[in-house]
Amino acid sequence: MPDALPVTLDDVRDAAARLKGVAHRTPVLRSRTLDALAGAEVFVKCENLQRVGAFKFRGAYNAISRLTPEQLARGIATYSSGNHAQAVALAARELGSSAVIVMPEDTPRLKREATAGYGAEIVTYDRYTGDRVAIGEALAAERGLTLIPPYEHPHVIAGQGTATLELIEEVGELDALIVPIGGGGLIAGSATAAKGLLPGVRVIGVEPEAGDDTKRSLAAGERVPIPIPRTIADGMAAEIPGELTFSVNRHLVDEVVLVSDDEIREAMRMAFGRLKTVVEPSGATPLAALLAGRLGQPPRRIGVIASGGNVDVGRFTELLAAHP
Structure with missing residues (x-):
């Protein structure tokens, strides 16, 4: 690992101080049903309830x-x-x-x-x-x-990391953290906070199957472009990881897993039915990975960043009504 990454835990803490009283400290939801399905204790950080409906x-x-x-x-x-x-x-x-x-x-x-x-x-x-x-x-x-x-942008990345900082402050020890990946800013900030506070935590990114640019790039050791993805996870339609975000993620992200659009829909249904919360497709990808068994043998305590909830009623209904 390099001596200095572009964003540090102190940067995330400084962002948290700046955001205090401005951003919502979003709730962490639990569900016995989700725990049973995942075979682990799951803590869902609801950034879908953040101002503007997302961690951004x-x-x-x-x-x-x-x-x-x-x-x-x-x-x-x-x-x-x-x-x-x-x-x-x-x-x-x-x-x-x-x-x-x-x-x-x-x-x-x-x-x-x-x-x-x-x-x-x-x-x-x-x-x-x-x-x-x-x-x-x-x-x-x-x-x-x-x-x-x-x-x-380093200040954008640091700000995004404050969601994970809050999650760990509230629930304590985590064995794994699952985070959506679009351009990579959320997971870069999340991994910075998580690894800074819990050095042994496993940071797992999730991408849609059609948009696996970060997974390919981590495997190659350099940024790899892909065709612009066509996926219901519109917030994750990136064609190449960010240069700054990749410089962080290649060192701090342990694994990237992929989910299908159908698995994303099923996660949205589960969040709505069991957690009683509306999550947009991009924000549902970590739950999709968990429910689809992408983690293999699940860790004991898992944090999930549900990154956003900006989906209108018509689109939400259409997505949930669709079946494989």
Whole structure:
């Protein structure tokens, strides 16, 4: 392991202090049925109940709150499939700034409407033909905005790690932590917090079968691009891991497992039926991995980050009604 990674446990703790009283300290849910199905004690950290409905508020606020008054006055730019968009829009509004968001044309309506509702300007693009990073960077340069990317930023990563910090503070020892992987910011922050507090914990990432860029990259020892994934887990449709996030994850993530769209649907059903909570497809992937037996012989105490709940009623009903 290198002497110094770009984000440390102290950075996560500093982010937690900055977020105190601003971000929700989300609940940890338990279910005897889930424990029985998993063969372990399972602790579900409900970031679907976070502000904007996802963990993304933590990282966005942590990063934007550190900008100068001049930067805040000029405004913020980002690119996002939805949850980071809402997070940046809300954090910018709360800090007296403005936001311009580059979003895919096929972003779920709920996420687009919520982003606009927080006061952001939305610029759309085709995720299958356009380069959102290039569009976002050009837009920021043209308008003099500060770009806050969804995961390629140390303050964003540190902010995301505060969910795991809270989880471990509340439940104590964990043998494993299961976290969704899109661009890698959540698991980078989560692994930083988990390994810093519990050096022996096993950190397991989860990706949809169609979007296994991080799994392939860890196996290769370098970032490997894939075709843009087509999956119900729209928040995880990454084609290559982030450079900064991969520099953390290659050292701190122990394993990446894959789940199918049908397994994600089943996890959403379980969360709704037994935990009485709504989790979007991306946020349900860790539960899907657990329920599908992807961990093999399960550890005794398992933490699960349910990363978001932004799915509208029509889409939620459609997904749960679908059968293999």
